[in-house]
Structure formats: C-alpha cells, structure tokens
Amino acid sequence: MNSLRPVLLTADAFAPFGEVIQCEGARHFPINAGTTERYHDLAKIAPGEGGRAIVSIFRGQPRSFPLTIAMMERHPLGSQAFVPMQKRDYLVVVAHSLADSKEPGIVQAFIARGDQGVNYAPGVWHHPLIAVGEVSDFLVVDRQGEGHNCDEFSLAEPLLLEYAG
Amino acid sequence: MNSLRPVLLTADAFAPFGEVIQCEGARHFPINAGTTERYHDLAKIAPGEGGRAIVSIFRGQPRSFPLTIAMMERHPLGSQAFVPMQKRDYLVVVAHSLADSKEPGIVQAFIARGDQGVNYAPGVWHHPLIAVGEVSDFLVVDRQGEGHNCDEFSLAEPLLLEYAG
Numbered sequence: 314m315n316s317l318r319p320v321l322l323t324a325d326a327f328a329p330f331g332e333v334i335q336c337e338g339a340r341h342f343p344i345n346a347g348t349t350e351r352y353h354d355l356a357k358i359a360p361g362e363g364g365r366a367i368v369s370i371f372r373g374q375p376r377s378f379p380l381t382i383a384m385m386e387r388h389p390l391g392s393q394a395f396v397p398m399q400k401r402d403y404l405v406v407v408a409h410s411l412a413d414s415k416e417p418g419i420v421q422a423f424i425a426r427g428d429q430g431v432n433y434a435p436g437v438w439h440h441p442l443i444a445v446g447e448v449s450d451f452l453v454v455d456r457q458g459e460g461h462n463c464d465e466f467s468l469a470e471p472l473l474l475e476y477a478g
Numbered sequence: 479m480n481s482l483r484p485v486l487l488t489a490d491a492f493a494p495f496g497e498v499i500q501c502e503g504a505r506h507f508p509i510n511a512g513t514t515e516r517y518h519d520l521a522k523i524a525p526g527e528g529g530r531a532i533v534s535i536f537r538g539q540p541r542s543f544p545l546t547i548a549m550m551e552r553h554p555l556g557s558q559a560f561v562p563m564q565k566r567d568y569l570v571v572v573a574h575s576l577a578d579s580k581e582p583g584i585v586q587a588f589i590a591r592g593d594q595g596v597n598y599a600p601g602v603w604h605h606p607l608i609a610v611g612e613v614s615d616f617l618v619v620d621r622q623g624e625g626h627n628c629d630e631f632s633l634a635e636p637l638l639l640e641y642a643g
Contacts, residue, residue, distance in 0.1 A: 336535055336615070344536075345606035352535040354622060366531035368559060368597075368619060370501055370517040371509075394533060396617045398593065399565040428563065428615065432533075441510035450501070450593065452561045452617055454533060457519060 317382060317472040319404055319422035322429055326421075330407040330437045332356040334396055334430030356432035359392040364458030371395070371451045373403075373444030378478070382406055383471040385417045385438040387464050391456025395442065396430030398450040404476060405431055406440035416466050422474055438466065445478060482547060482637040484569055484587035487594055491586075495572040495602045497521040499561055499595030521597035524557040529623030536560070536616045538568075538609030543643070547571055548636040550582045550603040552629050556621025560607065561595030563615040569641060570596055571605035581631050587639055603631065610643060 320326065324333045332355065339352040360366045385408055397403060405425050408417030417438035425431060432454075433439050442451065456462060485491065489498045497520065504517040525531045550573055562568060570590050573582030582603035590596060597619075598604050607616065621627060 334533060334535070334617070336537060339535075345538075348539050348541070349607050349609075350537045351618075352537065354532045354534055356533050358531050358533060360531070366523050366525070366619070367519045368499060368521050368523060368561075368595075369519055370499070370504075372501060372515045372517065373510075374513050376513070396533075396561070396563065398561065398563060400563060430533075430617070442514050444514075452499070452595070453516075454531070454619060 314471055314473045317420060317422045317474045319424045319476060322405060322423040322425045327423065327431065329409060331432040331434040334394060334432060335428065356394055357392060357434065358454055359435055360456045361390045361435060364391050364456040366454055367457045369453045371442055371453050373442040373449050375444050375446050375448065378474065378476040380474040381471050382440055382474050384465055384467050385440055387436050387438045388462045389436045389464065390460050390462040392432055392435055393455040394430055394432035394453065396452045397427050398452055400427035401446060401449050402427050403445050403449060404443040406474065408438040410437045412436055420472055479636055479638045482585060482587045482639045484589045484641060487570060487588040487590045492588065492596065494574060496597045496599040499559060499597060500593065521559055522557060523619055524600055525621045526555045526600060529556050529621040531619055532622045534618045536607055536618050538607040538614050538616065540609050540611050540613065543639065543641040545639040546636050547605055547639050549630055549632050550605055552601050552603045553627045554601045554629065555625050555627040557597055557600055558620040559595055559597035559618065561617045562592050563617055565592035566611060566614050567592050568610050568614060569608040571608065571639065573603040575602045577601055585637060
C-alpha cells in the first residue's frame with residue numbers, strides 16, 4: 314500500500330478544499346470594551362439552496378496508526394465545518410475534487426493543531442473524522458435539509474496514513 | 479451592590495434563554511462505521527430573515543471577580559452561539575427577555591462547563607463574554623446581514639457577579 318504522510322495544516326495549503334478556521338491571518342477587531350477580540354467570519358458556511366446551518370457535536374474515537382484510508386465521502390449540497398473542543402490535534406484527509414467527477418482525485422493529508430478548525434467546501438471529498446490520542450469532541454456546522462447530501466467512494470488503491478503523534 | 483451568584487448550567491435552567499450545546503440529553507447516533515457518535519442539531523441556529531449564519535472566534539481576556547455587571551446586550555435579529563475551544567469553564571449572565579420590552583428583566587448567572595456551549599435565542603439579553611482563568615477562545619455562530627442587530631442597556635442597579643473559580 315502506498316504511504317500517505319500528513320503535513321502541517323495551513324490556510325494556503327488547504328485553500329483548494331475550503332477554509333482553516335483559525336485566528337492566524339484573519340480579520341479581527343476588539344469588541345466588548347476591549348475584553349474580547351473578534352476574529353470575524355472565518356469560513357464559507359454554505360447550507361445551500363433549501364438547507365439550513367445546524368450545529369452538532371461529533372465525538373470521535375481515537376484512531377490507530379498507520380490507518381488504512383480505504384474510502385472517502387463528500388457532501389454535494391453543503392459545507393461541513395469541524396472545530397476541536399479541547400484543543401487536541403487531529404488529522405484531516407482530503408482529495409482534489411471536481412464537481413463533474415464521480416471520484417476523488419489526488420489524496421492529501423494534514424495535521425491540524427487543536428486550535429484549528431476546517432471547513433470542507435460543498436462537494437469536497439474527505440475522509441471521516443480522524444481523532445488522535447483520546448476520545449475527542451468537535452463542534453460541527455453542516456447542513457440540514459432535503460436532498461441527497463452524502464456520496465461515498467471506495468478507493469481502488471487504499472493508502473496507509475502514517476502518523477507518529 | 480446586590481450580589482449575583484452563578485449556578486451550574488443545565489439545559490432546563492437555560493431553556494428560557496436558548497439552548498445548551500452539549501452531548502448530555504441530546505439525540506445521538508453512530509456514524510463513520512461506528513468510530514464517531516453524532517449528537518445531532520443541538521441548537522436553534524436562527525440567522526433570521528435576510529441573514530446568514532457565520533462562524534467567528536472570540537478570544538476573551540479572563541475577568542477578575544467579583545465582576546460588576548453594569549450592562550447587557552441583545553441581538554434582536556439572530557441567535558448567537560458560544561462554544562469553548564479548550565474545554566475551560568466560563569460564566570454566562572442572561573436576563574429574562576420580553577420581545578416587546580426595551581429592557582432586561584431578572585438577571586441570572588450560570589457556570590458553564592468547558593464542554594458546554596450556549597446559544598442565545600434572538601432578542602435574549604446577555605452580558606458580553608466572561609472568560610475565566612486564562613485567555614480563552616470560543617467558536618461563535620451568529621448572524622451576518624443587514625439591519626440593526628445589537629441593543630445595549632445600562633443597568634440602573636449594577637450587580638456584583640461572584641465567582642471563586
């Protein structure tokens with residue numbers, strides 16, 4: 314099996330897939346008489362036509378590594394954001410995604426810091442949540458609404474995600 | 479000054495003001511081949527007519543206690559949710575709120591655990607973010623859009639919020 318080696322998550326590297334939800338590099342301004350800094354509007358939350366944005370908590374079991382990446386999924390109708398709730402690192406696996414293609418392109422992996430969320434743009438192929446180390450909670454902002462909003466794809470050639478923690 | 483003593487946050491006690499975003503008591507189901515549990519649709523995210531839901535990070539300076547509560551604010555057009563990103567406790571101060579009243583009613587204070595978020599329903603009077611102990615980040619889901627969406631009110635009789643940490 315080919316290896317998949319994660320690299321550190323940055324806004325630029327993740328741009329083809331969506332946004333990194335982080336303070337770094339974001340527009341910000343003081344509010345509440347200077348007691349709070351607001352890092353404003355950090356992701357393109359897109360519940361899509363006829364959908365609405367909802368919040369849920371995903372409680373992920375920690376994975377063992379190396380982890381076989383054998384499938385990917387995508388949500389064609391809406392974005393999906395993950396934000397860690399206990400500042401614990403996690404892994405993100407995405408694939409280049411063309412709207413008119415039924416399958417994922419080149420797969421990439423990222424190490425997300427515990428203070429970084431990610432927002433997958435609608436239709437972006439990604440692997441389900443990969444928590445690391447301990448059971449981890451994530452706030453998820455995604456779409457509720459009518460319509461078929463989940464495709465799955467089995468990789469013809471699974472990859473082996475390496476991570477030392 | 480009258481004292482304001484916070485009590486532990488529960489969904490029932492907070493119901494007049496909005497929702498507690500937490501796993502406890504929520505509808506949930508396994509996803510991702512059982513590696514993740516989804517606690518589903520935990521708050522009434524309400525960006526309102528002509529608004530859209532956005533995500534931001536609020537970085538709050540820790541407060542000193544006792545803290546004088548001298549003003550409250552409300553967002554008449556949309557809900558506003560706060561979810562801690564580092565599992566650190568914080569305080570929530572709200573007031574009973576009638577849509578046709580221009581001022582807050584009885585003020586109540588809650589101690590929110592680090593794994594509990596809150597969502598203020600549209601029009602609910604609340605005090606700005608009260609972080610505790612250290613600089614704390616919160617994911618905020620609120621409204622972007624046209625219209626006047628923030629009222630402030632100075633309390634005729636400020637309260638002294640007590641908290642030992």
